Amino acid sequence: MIGLLTAVHVLVAIVLVLAVLLQSSKGADLAGAFGGMGSQTAFGPRGTATFLSKATVALAITFMLTSITLAIMGNQLRGTGGPSVLSDEPAAAEPAAPGTAIPGLPSGVGVEIVPPEPAAEQPAAETPAEAPPPAEPAGQ
Numbered sequence: 046m047i048g049l050l051t052a053v054h055v056l057v058a059i060v061l062v063l064a065v066l067l068q069s070s071k072g073a074d075l076a077g078a079f080g081g082m083g084s085q086t087a088f089g090p091r092g093t094a095t096f097l098s099k100a101t102v103a104l105a106i107t108f109m110l111t112s113i114t115l116a117i118m119g120n121q122l123r124g125t126g127g128p129s130v131l132s133d134e135p136a137a138a139e140p141a142a143p144g145t146a147i148p149g150l151p152s153g154v155g156v157e158i159v160p161p162e163p164a165a166e167q168p169a170a171e172t173p174a175e176a177p178p179p180a181e182p183a184g185q
Contacts, residue, residue, distance in 0.1 A: 046118070047115070047118055047119070047122070050111060050114060050115055050118070051115065053111060054108070054111040054112065054115060057104055057107050057108050057111060058108060060104055061101065061104040061105060061108055064097060064100055064101045064104055065101060067097060068097055068098065068101065
């Protein structure tokens with residue numbers, strides 16, 4: 046089912062790209078970009094919808110629906126214990142102790158794991174009662 050839906054999704058994507066590339070632009074000249082098309086609408090005069098524009102809308106809706114459906118189906122498959130890229134990897138039981146080899150690194154390559162040092166205690170700030178008296182200005 047997912048294979049068939051993926052094939053339809055890819056086919057719709059290719060046809061959608063071709064349909065968009067085949068359409069002619071509305072304002073091909075520079076004057077069209079600055080509102081010189083003779084109409085007061087925001088995006089220029091609205092022409093009749095051609096078959097190609099209707100097909101583009103239908104293909105875009107189909108593309109979005111197949112994308113959402115594939116995402117939901119893929120998530121459900123993965124949630125039930127489906128194939129995983131990490132299924133062959135053994136689970137790590139404990140973090141590596143200092144000085145031990147790390148799996149996956151070539152022999153002779155070591156990484157030293159140093160635990161963080163405890164923070165030094167800050168001396169308590171002097172209270173106003175312990176503070177020395179302010180110095181008197183010289184010359185008075």
